[in-house]
Each structure stands twice: as structure tokens, then as C-alpha cells.
Amino acid sequence: MPIEPEAGVLEVVVPDGLGPNDEFTVSTPNGELFSVTVPDGVHGGATIVVETPWAGDFAHEAARDSTGSEPAPDSTGAETELFEVTVPEGVYAGDVLAITAAWGGVFEVVVPDGFIPGMSMQVELPREPAECTVHPVVTSEESPGPRRQLVVQEHLHPIHQAPSQLRYGGVVCMTPPVSRIAHEIAASTFEAIDESRSAAPSPIRAGRGGAVTPSRSRFGTDQMGMQQQYFYAANNGVHAGRSMRQNSLRTCRAHELRFPEPEQGFAFYVGQKVQIHRTAGVWSGATVLEALDGFNNYYKCRLGEGSLEKNVEEDFVREPIPDEGFSFYVGQPVEIRLAKGDVWEPATVSSTFRGMRSDSEAMYKCALLRKENVIETAPQDRLRVPRPQPGCDFYPNQLVQMLQPGGTWALARIIDVTVGSVPIYECKLVIP
Secondary structure (H helix, E strand, C coil): CCCCCCCCCCEEECCCCCCCCCCEEEEECCCCCCECCHHHCCCCCCCCEEEECCCCCHHHHCCCCCCCCCCCCCCCCEEEEEEECCCCCCCCCCEEEECCCCCCCCCECCCCCCCCCCCCCEEEEECCCCCEEEEECCCCCCCCCCCCCCCCCCCCCCCCCCCCCCCCCCCCCCCCCCCHHHHHHHHHHHHCCCCCCCCCCCCCCCCCCCCCCHHHHHHHHCCCHCCCHHHHHHCCCCCCHHHHHHHHEEEECHHHHECCCCCCCCCCCCCCEEEEEECCCCEEEEEEEEECCCCCCCCEECCCCCCCCEEEEHEEEECCCCCCCCCCCCCEEEEECCCCCCEEEEEEEEHHHHHHHCCCCCCEEECCCCCCEEEEEEEEEEEECCCCCCCCCCCCCCCEECCCCCCEEEEEEEEEEEEECEEEEEEEEEEC
């Protein structure tokens, strides 16, 4: 935590799950502990600047070196460089962007007021520091790996103490620990999904990705099935997602499937398509990645099909609603009648648009389920809400939860249905 000697100021990250008026403990460079109350409008994951109770006392002492003399001027300087950044689609004023400097450092930048998607803005970032201090944070299995900002998880409560010689504006690089469970789960993943081993890269090794912490609410159970194990691996350095999904097909009967259910106490389930309220006053499509326990229910959501993620309070999450003048929303499973013939194919709405005129017909671009990378454009009258075939409980392209061997339920999508005396459903695991 950088400290300003004259002011006794610390930059701290609010632990996940906390909100306005909640308290948490912070350690100063001198080892002093004090409580911080989360300000109004601030939630877990945000960085705030706080003044210590001993602003005029210990802060000046903390800036002295071990000999008791005043520290020498910072030889590294405060050189910066300007970057031009284009605001991505779906990002608005008040949202946070992660920007990588030329030397590899990653910084969080808040989009200023007045900026909208597509606009360019200049960002001033520090140049590569001449020296970088590595300070261990939580004792575990330490290993070399990428250095990233540490966000303290509420249920861990580690206290990060900045080195006493650190001056305001200095840089601290921290290697996040990799726990044993990360390696065990990674190994289990490749055993459980044996068919994908030829297409997948090597299992996770020490230092690949950040620390992994099991979360009951994230996966819906304390016993993790195949999907949950894969979810762990996919977020910790394994990028064989497409090939693994293609090889994770399974046939099921109706009693092995159910309509998706959220974890007890939550309104939305992991993998669900939702809409979240943005600071600009608009609702944007998103996918629930994780359900977070806390004083209030929070959800980690990915905006659209991009990489931007946000933690959102449950009150600001809703079931998707089509835009005005449209009957279907982006991300909705539909059936589309192809331009050639009278065949209805399962598909998912990928975007909506109108022509230049205000009275132009509503149009939809739809991704076909059974034809990868094929987009069909159609007017509204060529789309319909899917329905199960006679004698069936589910329809192709429907999201369900599939029973796993250990008794757990994993999110899956129905790819095809074979109608007979007993319907057979071909399903594929879905990784949010």
C-alpha cells in the first residue's frame, strides 16, 4: 500500500462482499491496525484512499530509513507516458478498465464522465520502474508467476503490510500464492474429461494464474462436478475451452435433467443471461459468472460477449427484457425459419437492429446452434419461441442442469433430441 509521509494516506482495496457503512481492518507500514468504514456508494473491489488516525505522527516516522535519517529523493523518478485508449463497447462513464502498459504493468482506470463507447481518451501511466519489490502476502505454496493487484477476499482476511521504506507513489509487485487445491483440481479436470487430453495443453503448473478459493455459492455445492472442475481450470491458465466443450457431449434422459435453479438464497444462477443496470442509466446484457455471499447478494457478471467483468448487487440485476419495438432480446434462444425452405432451426439472438428509418422493421442476427460460426439474419416474423416436441420435456438449445455422477448438477445446453418411446437428449456442458 503506497503511503504519503506528510499526509499519512493509504490506498486500500475494499474486500469483496462489503458495502457502504461496513468496516474492515487495515495495517499501516508500522504495523498499526485501524478500522475503515466503507463510504457511501463504494462496494467490494473498489480502491479507496484513507487517512490514518496517526496522520501527523507515525507517517513521518515511517518515511525515515533504518538509520533514522530522512530518506533520499526517489531515484526512480515519476516518469509517465501517454496512451490513447478507445472506450470499448458496453463501457460507460464510471466503469473500470484494465489497461496494460508497454512494460507489462496492469492499471485500473475509471472512465471519466462524458465518455461513451467508441470515444478515445488519453491515459497517463507510469513507465517501467527501475526496481520492483516483491512482498509475500499470504503464506501458501509460493511460486513464480504473473504479478497482479491483490484484492483481499472477505473470507480470507489477510492483511497486506507495505514495506516501511516504501514512499508515496512507489510500486509494490506481489506474487499471488497458488494453493494446493488449484493443482489438485487441475489434475482432476484432465482425469474427468479424458477425451480432451489430446487437444488440451499441459495441466496447470505452479505459477500459472492466481490463487483459487472454493466458493460454495459459486458452484452451487461443496462437491464439485466436472463442469465446476473445468471452470476452475479454465480460469487459472487452461485455455482449451472450445476443444474441451466439443468433447464433453453426453446423452441423458429426462430424469437426469432439470430446469436451472439458483443457489439457495440467490435469485439468479451461474451461467444465466441477465441484464445489469449501468451507471449511465441503461441496462446491458450480461452473464452471471459467480454468486457472491455477503451482507447483500452480489453477482460477478461478464458484460456481453467481451471480457469486462463487474460485481453487481442483486437489486441491479434483472431478467432480460427485449428493447422497445423488439420481441426478442440478445442472448435469447429462439427458432429461426431459414430463408431457403420451411425448416425451423434452433438459434440464439446475437444482435438486433433496424434500418435508417424510424419505422424500419425489427431485424435479428442469430447464431445457428448446429452450424458453428453461421449467422442468419431474419425479420421478426421468421423467429419464434422454442417449444418441446410432443412427448418431450425439453427442446434443443435450452439451458438445463445435468445430473453428474457424484450427485451434483452442472449447467448444460441441449444440442439435439431423439424422439422415441423414451426421448434421448444430447447435452453439452456450458462454461460461463
